[in-house]
């Protein structure tokens with residue numbers, strides 16, 4: 001059974017909008033969220049030295065209805081960013097704007113931000129029924145509106161028949177949907193989800209993620225998901241902000257970031273990648289795999305007239321495992337299969353090219369044996385990364 005939560009799940013919006021943005025155009029909706037040069041560092045001692053910034057000059061806009069994921073390794077500042085947005089932490093610098101209102105000047109407490117929160121531990125009240133848990137988030141609503149709103153939200157998350165149950169009588173996935181209903185019931189401007197699926201086992205996690213995504217789409221609320229699970233980020237998000245050391249390393253749609261990583265960090269954090277050094281000349285890199293044609297531009301990248309998309313010289317080249325292929329061509333690089341990872345629909349081979357190892361991902365072919373000598377080549381263009 002879960003403990004009574006220390007943190008409240010729902011922050012009901014206040015009706016007034018004291019800090020409406022002066023530049024807000026009448027016909028255009030403001031971003032659901034805007035972070036401007038947001039910074040936060042924690043002090044070690046009251047009087048002592050400061051640690052480096054945990055959130056470092058962060059700029060971000062989230063459109064109404066958008067599902068954005070903050071993705072990154074442990075300790076990169078995702079949760080702190082979420083807590084700054086919710087008003088659970090005060091920033092050292094910068095601004096948080098929610099739905100066109102400045103929440104940081106003056107500082108608005110959590111309950112005045114119109115933000116809903118969902119945590120990984122569901123934070124349901126164990127002694128309240130499903131319906132009462134949802135009603136709890138509606139204390140600020142006129143009494144007559146509470147029950148219809150709670151029932152409407154339970155219907156949205158598909159839990160109407162469970163309204164009299166206690167939380168311990170529900171599966172983990174159902175409990176998480178109750179937590180979602182409780183956060184959505186006050187109709188927040190923005191929903192913040194902190195690792196909401198991490199307590200669920202793999203299968204339930206996948207199903208719940210899809211359900212939550214569908215529910216959020218239906219409700220039209222903008223949401224920010226925090227996760228360190230790249231597969232979850234790829235499947236869930238309209239856009240991903242990939243964070244590293246308190247900054248956004250790359251921001252874009254899952255497909256764009258996966259296809260056109262700008263840095264070696266992004267290439268290897270989001271999916272697997274072979275990082276090879278190559279000498280580039282006229283858009284082709286000479287690597288230990290032989291010549292690799294390079295992607296010149298990624299989504300959103302533009303060139304000034306006369307610019308060379310990939311400068312000549314020594315560069316780091318990223319090649320996805322699925323972009324390598326076995327070949328009978330004698331010009332292919334010689335390699336030995338040192339390991340084989342069978343994943344059902346696909347196989348990932350680890351290949352040794354002497355000093356270096358690379359990964360090759362193959363679907364729908366007969367299995368090759370460990371120890372087999374093969375030739376490989378790049379079947380798709382590579383990407384020069386910093």
Ligand SMILES: Nc1ncnc2c1ncn2[C@@H]1O[C@H](COP(=O)(O)OP(=O)(O)OP(=O)(O)O)[C@@H](O)[C@H]1O
Nearest residue numbers: 042043054072073074075076077078079080081228
């Ligand atoms: N209250 C605090 N006092 C001091 N340091 C803190 C505090 N809260 C967070 N930190 C530090 O800030 C850094 C970022 O923490 P944060 O929880 O935001 O990272 P995260 O990306 O969410 O990590 P994880 O995925 O592990 O939850 C970490 O080094 C953490 O130790």
